[in-house]
């Protein structure tokens with residue numbers, strides 16, 4: 001398909017089917033080209049999460065599924081980090097790399113194109129995050145394990161994911177998603193954090209309006225999209241997605257957990 005050129009500043013990880021990913025992620029591009037943040041979060045909520053993650057000068061920070069890079073760029077504006085934003089979509093990394101030029105960064109940021117799941121386990125980070133792509137490791141639990149395994153003792157982790165609203169009766173949840181479908185709850189999240197020996201620092205819960213705003217922008221993106229043909233009806237897809245949100249918002253909420261891995265960093 002016709003698409004922009006991948007900037008030289010983007011590193012392609014071994015085994016990545018670049019041409020295939022341009023094609024696969026074209027619908028996401030049509031529905032997100034107007035977003036700075038491809039999640040139900042705004043600038044203030046990213047700052048809140050960064051306050052708790054506290055990336056420090058000299059630390060290495062990995063953001064898996066970094067989208068347009070806004071979270072990592074804010075971290076690199078705060079501190080002299082060595083940041084890496086990894087994503088499987090060439091579209092989002094082309095935009096992230098362009099956006100980085102307009103920012104007064106104190107640290108450095110690299111952009112890696114590849115599958116989060118294929119990321120080398122031997123690489124260890126001081127701060128590891130994944131906001132809104134928990135499917136890569138099959139949910140909150142797998143994502144926490146994957147990031148904890150790649151984070152130094154003393155390091156911090158942030159995971160953005162959906163969960164059922166705390167305190168809802170099972171019948172209310174089942175009336176929306178059907179009996180037998182298990183959704184992650186706050187209690188599940190806390191149990192998994194404890195089981196993995198991690199210390200909870202903070203849980204950000206997105207206001208419903210932020211989630212609605214995200215979907216309004218998805219519809220506006222699809223309606224105004226003029227880029228290469230995404231080979232799907234993006235307008236219809238954006239509206240169907242918004243309808244799903246109208247159903248899900250009755251029982252689900254968007255959260256970001258920030259946790260710490262106990263211990264002290266080992267000096268190099």
Ligand SMILES: C[S@@+](CC[C@H](N)C(=O)[O-])C[C@H]1O[C@@H](n2cnc3c(N)ncnc32)[C@H](O)[C@@H]1O
Pocket residue numbers: 025028036037038039064065066067068069070071086087088089092114115116117130131132133136
């Ligand atoms: C909901 S967006 C979140 C983007 C970003 N974290 C943000 O908050 O703006 C999900 C991102 O996951 C990326 N993605 C999907 N599958 C992936 C995979 N297997 N490995 C890495 N990134 C992936 C998509 O390209 C998209 O940028």
